Amino acid sequence: MIKLHNTKMLQTLHQSLTKRIPESLKVFGSIFHINHGNPFNLEVLVDSWPDYQTVITRPQKQEMTDDKDYYTNTYHIFSKDFQKLPEILGSDHVINWKQSLTIQGCQNGLNEKISEVVAFKPVHVDYSKRVLYVIDDVLKYCTFNTSKLSISCKVKSSENVMFRSTNDNFRLSLLDISHAKLVNDNWKYGQNERSLRYIKRCLQSFPGYCLLNPEGNPVSWLIKEQTGELRMGYTLPEYRKNGFAKWIMATFMQHLQKNYVPFYGHVEEMNEQGHNLAKSVGFHVVDCNWHEWKCVPTEQL
Known part of the structure; x- marks a missing residue:
């Protein structure tokens, strides 16, 4: 995987990801904030450049000092090629599987590939799938100037x-x-x-x-x-x-x-009040869903 540091490259990547909203929302939102001060000290990995297939955002190494902190040790994923994902995600250079961590994404099909990876890792996994909510104009983001929404x-x-x-x-x-x-x-x-x-x-x-x-x-x-x-x-x-x-x-x-800041949200499937609230202010459901994997090394259990 290649780390993207160059500001112009990050802007180009962010623009490219607009075409894959809502599936790209997790990495899209991360890169938006990286391009606006990077307050969480995140970094961006791609499998190749400029013709990338997979994008991962994660904290910089100096941020992940607590091996049990899965709130900080969080990885966000978007991929156009699921077949190569197990090889990428299985690499200890990409994901530090010795830590408690969280993986998040907005693509159906990710669970199958992540399950392939963790089957060979000494980790316990809690998988959660929830309803993803967006505003119409976020879906149309690619038709706007990326500086305005x-x-x-x-x-x-x-x-x-x-x-x-x-x-x-x-x-x-x-x-x-x-x-x-x-x-x-x-x-x-x-x-x-x-x-x-x-x-x-x-x-x-x-x-x-x-x-x-x-x-x-x-x-x-x-x-x-x-x-x-x-x-x-x-x-x-x-x-x-x-x-x-x-x-x-x-x-x-x-x-x-x-x-001009993009945003979105999720609601647990059985939370009827949450669904009603989201819809009452203009959010609507998209079918790619919100996915999260909380991974804890068995030695920490």
């Missing part, structure tokens, strides 16, 4: 005005690092020290929106991570069924629209 937000401004008038005691705000513990304590896939460290980094690198109650405490929130995905959305139980999550999501989308 117009997002069509379904929530009308009149709805927001009405919401504000009936919820004067609540106000929108940005999350900061002091809120990381609250987010972590309520994140289904967190609630440990490594996830807390990951959430802090997300909040230091990207905006996160929340709704504050009259006492100034967050009661509903949403965060963006290093691939451009909106995640960790949560509303405290006693504040649900008030439209808070919809308001936050709509505001977040408008912020991303203003700054």
Whole structure:
């Protein structure tokens, strides 16, 4: 695999990946942020250049110092040639299989190839497939200038005005690092020290929106991570069924629209409320799905 460092090459690759949205979203979003300051210190690997078939983004070596931190040790994959994937992914030069790690991608068929690889590795794998949601204009990204993206937000401004008038005691705000513990304590896939460290980094690198109650405490929130995905959305139980999550999501989308930042999200298959919320603000389902493999070496179990 070849590391791409050159700014022009990374821009060319990013432009090329627009033609493969939504399947390329994980690496597309990663490279977008690499090209805009690279706050997570990621690097890009391709199997060849310029006629690449496989793209992998991963943290730079100095970032992956904790062998048990699968939040940081994350690899994002897109490939146009599944047949060669087992050979690529099986290489210890590409993926450090001695660490706990996470692999993510948005292509059906990846699971079969990754299963071929891990069959010969001393690792335990948890595979998760979820519903991928995007906005129409993200699908049309290749028709835009890559520096600009117009997002069509379904929530009308009149709805927001009405919401504000009936919820004067609540106000929108940005999350900061002091809120990381609250987010972590309520994140289904967190609630440990490594996830807390990951959430802090997300909040230091990207905006996160929340709704504050009259006492100034967050009661509903949403965060963006290093691939451009909106995640960790949560509303405290006693504040649900008030439209808070919809308001936050709509505001977040408008912020991303203003700054021409692409985004997407996923929802677990059985989460009916999550599906209804996503659709209410203009997201719709794409059939390539969202896929994740959490891999833990057997010696760490």
